[in-house]
Amino acid sequence: MKHPKFLLTIGLIGAAVLYLAGCTKQSEDKLKGATTCDTTAVSYSLQVLPILQNNCYACHGAGSTAGSGGIDLSTYTKLKVYADNGYLVGNVSHSPGYVGMPYGQPMLPSCEVNTIAAWVHQGTKNN
Template sequence: MNRKFLLVALVISGFVVYLSGCSKESEDKLSGSTTCDTTKVSYAQQIVPILQNNCYTCHGGANPSTGIRLDTYANLQVFANNGFLSAAVEHTGTVTPMPYGLPQLPTCEVNTIAAWVNQGALNN
């Protein structure tokens, strides 16, 4: 009788541990995917790497094929201030969606660019 009770208790506690392990894991996954700090976006540390990886191939160099150069702060600032940069990466408005012919950037990168623009598109 006692043994049976112990066995049942063991099975139940094992199951509880198993379940809480699962929910812990999914919590970790969730918090991992929502870690996107846009409170104070840095041009040099956050914006440049995103554009380097996704935009400079077409919008960089002395003679960009599209005539739109985004690899200097001064040039990028123009498109940040006229709203084209945010609209292009957010796929909103009448601006051609960017990156051109490619899937939209990950949500965190889109939000980071939009936040940088909203924070004044600083050269920080």
């Protein structure tokens, strides 16, 4: 073979491209076992509250001071303010102009983001 270094380089570049092409948020959700995401009638107490408890309350729960910026999401009434003004969806969806939440962490799985957004779009019911 006259050009083994050239062929090796092409092979390595091809492998890197295939590897990077497989790294997407969608792939991560599939690997975690996400199969369906029903957002037709989102319940605050059954769907939204557990997402907040698992991902937000460490910084934004009652009495929490760890980098919360003074934002307390521990009650429906307090959360509704941020849902109504667009900050909740803007932050959890990492939209431009918002601080991505959870802060310094990857975006929540798409089903959780979609669940929160659907709850807001369905009128932020306390159900």
